Every structure is written in C-alpha cells, then in structure tokens.
Amino acid sequence: MDRAKRILTGNFLASEIKPYVLAEACIFWGLIFVAWLSYPAGHHYSIMSHTFSFLGSWDPQHNPDHWYFFSAGMGFWSVASIPLVFYHYRRFALISRWAAGVGSFFLLLGSIGTMGVACFPDARGAAIGTVEWTKIHEKVAVLVAIGYTLGLLWHGGMLLWDRAVLARGGRPTHFEHGRLAAPYLFWLAVTGAGVCNQVIWGMRYGEMKKAAALAGTQIRSSWGESLNTIWAFPLWENLVIYTLFIFLAWFTLAVPKEIPQRINRG
Numbered sequence: 357m358d359r360a361k362r363i364l365t366g367n368f369l370a371s372e373i374k375p376y377v378l379a380e381a382c383i384f385w386g387l388i389f390v391a392w393l394s395y396p397a398g399h400h401y402s403i404m405s406h407t408f409s410f411l412g413s414w415d416p417q418h419n420p421d422h423w424y425f426f427s428a429g430m431g432f433w434s435v436a437s438i439p440l441v442f443y444h445y446r447r448f449a450l451i452s453r454w455a456a457g458v459g460s461f462f463l464l465l466g467s468i469g470t471m472g473v474a475c476f477p478d479a480r481g482a483a484i485g486t487v488e489w490t491k492i493h494e495k496v497a498v499l500v501a502i503g504y505t506l507g508l509l510w511h512g513g514m515l516l517w518d519r520a521v522l523a524r525g526g527r528p529t530h531f532e533h534g535r536l537a538a539p540y541l542f543w544l545a546v547t548g549a550g551v552c553n554q555v556i557w558g559m560r561y562g563e564m565k566k567a568a569a570l571a572g573t574q575i576r577s578s579w580g581e582s583l584n585t586i587w588a589f590p591l592w593e594n595l596v597i598y599t600l601f602i603f604l605a606w607f608t609l610a611v612p613k614e615i616p617q618r619i620n621r622g
Contacts, residue, residue: 366442370613373443377605380436384601387429394422403594405583409478409493410590423477430474433601437467440608447531447611448511451518459510465503472496504600505547511607512540531611539606546599550592557587 362368368376391411395401399417401410410418412426419426441463448456476483476492483489519533561578568575575581582588 364439366439366444366446368439368443368613373613374609376439377608380433381601381605384429384433384436387425387432391419391422391425391429394425395419396421402584404585404588404591407478407590408594408597409473409497412474412477413479414477415479418479423479427474427477430470434467434471434474437470437604438464440604441467443608444511444611446615448514450615451514455510455514455517459507459514462503462507462510466500466507467503469496469499469501469503472499504604508540508543508603508607536607536610539603539610542606543599543603547596550596553587553592554589557582560587 363372363376388411392401395411396419399419406418409426412419412423412430414420414423441460444463445456445460448459473493473496476489476496478493479489481489483492515531515533515536518531558578561581564575564581579589583590
C-alpha cells in the first residue's frame with residue numbers, strides 16, 4: 357500500500373521509473389493495437405485518411421463493434437500520466453516551485469483532455485441535450501493539444517532559464533540539458549512540420565478553390581481534397597500524437613532519477 361501511494365504521488369525510486377514508463381507504453385499501445393486490429397477490414401483504416409480517434413468511433417463506417425478498446429487506451433494513458441506529472445514537478449521544483457506548479461497544471465490539462473477523448477468518442481448522435489458526441493470530442497481534443505503544448509514549452513523554458521541563470525553564476529546546473537534537448541528537437545521538428553504543412557495546404561486549397569470557381573467547376577472540401585496526400589490532416593494528426601507519446605516517455609527517462617540538492621527555490 358505504501359509503495360502504491362508513493363508511486364501515485366510521483367515519488368518513484370530510481371529503479372522504478374523505467375519499468376513504469378515501459379509498462380505504460382505497452383498497455384496503452386497494446387489497447388490501441390487491438391482497436392486497430394478489430395477495425396473492420398472493409399472500412400480501410402489508414403492514417404492517410406482516418407484520424408486517430410476514428411479507431412474509437414462507433415459510427416457504422418468506423419469501428420462500431422470494438423470502439424471501446426480505443427477509449428480504454430486513452431483513459432489508461434490519462435490516469436497513468438498523472439503520477440508522471442508529479443514526478444516531473446518534484447524535479448522541476450528545483451528550479452522554481454511556482455513555475456513547476458504552472459507546468460504541472462498544463463500537463464494535467466492535457467491529461468484531463470485525454471480522459472475527455474476517452475469519454476466522448478468522435479461519433480454522431482446526441483451526447484448532452486442536442487450537443488453531439490463529436491462536438492464535445494473536438495473540444496476536449498483541443499484541450500489535449502493546448503495542455504500538452506503549453507506544458508512542454510513551459511518546461512522547456514524552465515530548462516533554458518535553469519541553464520542561463522546557473523551558468524551565469526558559475527554553478528552546476530540541475531539537469532543534463534544536452535540530454536533533454538534531444539526529445540525537444542524531435543517533438544519540435546515533427547510538430548512544426550505538421551503545423552507548417554497545414555498552413556501551406558490552407559493557402560494551396562484557397563488557390564485551388566478560386567481556380568475552380570473561375571473555371572465554373574466544383575472541388576471537394578479541404579479535408580476531402582487532401583486525403584491520401586502528404587497534406588492530409590489525419591496523417592499529421594497521427595504523427596503528432598505518436599510524437600507526443602514518444603516525447604513524454606523520452607523526456608521522463610531523461611530527467612534525473614535522483615533529486616539533487618535544491619539550489620534555487622524560486
């Protein structure tokens with residue numbers, strides 16, 4: 357019981373964090389794999405044309421019989437991430453307690469959004485009153501993006517501050533910044549590429565729509581025209597989600613397993 361309480365509050369022993377992260381990855385991706393495996397073959401799931409959340413949609417054209425594996429996976433990821441938020445707080449509090457608290461708040465928002473994605477599948481039908489499941493799903497998915505993006509950027513800013521302030525004072529830093537830079541470069545490269553891709557596609561589609569109007573023809577929606585191309589939103593959404601999970605696991609394993617002596621309480 358003491359061990360469970362200790363882990364739930366993020367107070368992992370140095371020997372426990374790697375097995376925990378590995379178990380989290382295996383269980384989460386195992387459930388997602390089952391959702392993908394059970395997706396009807398005739399519905400032709402592909403990251404080039406289907407969003408990640410379509411694995412958990414009970415709409416007839418998606419995964420009506422086994423959608424719940426996706427929800428179970430997302431719910432598990434949400435709950436399993438909470439002890440890791442506390443784990444990071446204990447370490448980033450070395451730089452500043454209040455700043456670490458803000459960073460933890462952002463990460464918890466992302467985790468709450470993940471639970472929202474699990475509870476509100478991307479499916480048609482009224483969920484609350486006349487509000488459809490998919491509408492709520494879209495909002496909680498945005499919460500995931502906002503929470504984790506702000507959380508990752510905030511912690512990155514804390515690392516830069518830690519390096520700048522301590523280096524200026526000639527003192528040893530709290531973290532191995534070079535080791536922590538690698539997951540950031542990976543995350544920023546993929547996420548940045550995805551954002552730029554969608555901005556460029558938006559401009560290209562605008563030009564296509566104007567050209568079609570001048571020619572007196574019609575084209576499909578931006579979504580429809582981009583499917584099965586490098587511009588497809590589902591492709592980049594899937595890649596960004598995979599990248600986020602990899603970053604969180606990599607980042608967790610890169611921070612110090614032992615908490616050094618506090619230098620700056622902030």
